[in-house]
Amino acid sequence: KQEVTQIPAALSVPEGENLVLNCSFTDSAIYNLQWFRQDPGKGLTSLLLIQSSQREQTSGRLNASLDKSSGRSTLYIAASQPGDSATYLCAVQGAQKLVFGQGTRLTINP
Amino acid sequence: EAEVAQSPRYKITEKSQAVAFWCDPISGHATLYWYRQILGQGPELLVQFQDESVVDDSQLPKDRFSAERLKGVDSTLKIQPAELGDSAMYLCASSLAAWTGLETQYFGPGTRLLVL
Numbered sequence: 001k002q003e004v005t006q007i008p009a010a011l012s013v014p015e016g017e018n019l020v021l022n023c024s025f026t027d028s029a030i031y032n033l034q035w036f037r038q039d040p041g042k043g044l045t046s047l048l049l050i051q052s053s054q055r056e057q058t059s060g061r062l063n064a065s066l067d068k069s070s071g072r073s074t075l076y077i078a079a080s081q082p083g084d085s086a087t088y089l090c091a092v093q094g095a096q097k098l099v100f101g102q103g104t105r106l107t108i109n110p
Numbered sequence: 111e112a113e114v115a116q117s118p119r120y121k122i123t124e125k126s127q128a129v130a131f132w133c134d135p136i137s138g139h140a141t142l143y144w145y146r147q148i149l150g151q152g153p154e155l156l157v158q159f160q161d162e163s164v165v166d167d168s169q170l171p172k173d174r175f176s177a178e179r180l181k182g183v184d185s186t187l188k189i190q191p192a193e194l195g196d197s198a199m200y201l202c203a204s205s206l207a208a209w210t211g212l213e214t215q216y217f218g219p220g221t222r223l224l225v226l
Contacts, residue, residue, distance in 0.1 A: 004152070034214065043114075043201055044153070044217040089152055097166060098143075098215065100152025 002027045002094050006101035014109050015082055021075040021104045023090035028068050031093040035064050035075050038087045038103070047088075048075070080108045112136045114218035116202050122224045128190035131221045135184070135204030141165075143215060144177055144187050145201040153201055159185065192225045199223075 003026045013019050023033070032051045036044040048057045048064040050073070056065040063076040073090055087103040115134040123129050135142050140161055145153035156175065158166040161182040170177065174193070179185040189196055199222050203215040 036217075041199075041220075041222065043116075043219045044203075046214045046216070049214050091152070097155045097158070100154070102150065102152050 002030075002092060002099045004090060004092055004099050004101035006088075006090060006104050008104060009102065010105040010107075012107040012109060013080060015080060017080050018076065018078050019080055019106075021077070021088050021090075021106070023073040023075070023101055025071045025073075025092045025099075027092075027094065028071055029094065030068065031095075033064075033066050033073050034091045034093070034098070035062075035073075036089045036091060038089060040087075044089065077106075082108045082110050084108050114202055114204055114216055116200075116218040116221055118221055119219060120222050120224075122226065123192050124226050125194055126191040128188065129192050129223065130189075131187045131200050131202075131223075133185045133187070133202030133218060135202070136206075136216055139204035139206055139216070140182075141205045141207070142179055142185050143203040143205075144185070145203065147199040147201055147220070149198070156187070189223075192223075194225050197223055197225045 005024050007022050030052050034049045035047045038044050050057045050066040061078040066073045085108050087105045089100050089103045091098045091100045117132050142159040144156045147153040156170045157177045159179045162179050177187045199220045201220045202218045205213045205215045
């Protein structure tokens with residue numbers, strides 16, 4: 001059974017800092033890995049999707065990497081802004097379904 | 111930009127009552143998903159539809175939950191009777207094609223359920 005773990009559960013940093021969120025998964029037989037953002041009480045917004053054959057994806061200030069062999073992904077956020085405050089979830093697409101981690105709650109302090 | 115619509119956004123009910131949630135996916139999306147998200151956790155898949163057919167409902171508590179997508183467009187998730195442990199956010203998502211494992215899922219705003 002696929003298990004997805006995100007560390008840390010919560011992170012608070014000053015505005016302007018670069019930061020890294022971590023995601024690990026137990027089964028490397030995946031189709032893709034996705035990073036989502038969730039604002040309080042809202043739905044999920046897809047940020048980046050990395051296919052299993054890819055190593056990384058970039059969108060603006062966000063860069064996600066995937067190391068399938070070690071079961072790890074990172075989400076790098078450059079020059080953080082208060083508007084980046086949200087919960088970030090990684091999810092792994094296996095043969096049957098999308099399995100989510102529990103998320104990292106990120107707070108960017110002005 | 112097209113979005114997944116869900117209603118109601120909030121629902122408060124008493125235990126043993128029946129509740130229903132509605133989802134309208136992005137037009138043309140063949141695959142529809144219902145997830146349950148308990149506070150502080152990631153979403154968990156309850157049921158997946160391909161057009162009007164159920165593809166996966168292995169995690170759906172079938173003694174009290176039911177889901178349908180009669181015409182392969184919008185969908186309804188029902189709970190009867192509701193229990194205290196059903197309090198959660200219920201998220202609907204859709205994706206474009208028949209499942210390939212490569213496409214992004216687009217999520218609606220969710221329905222937050224509180225069972226008293």
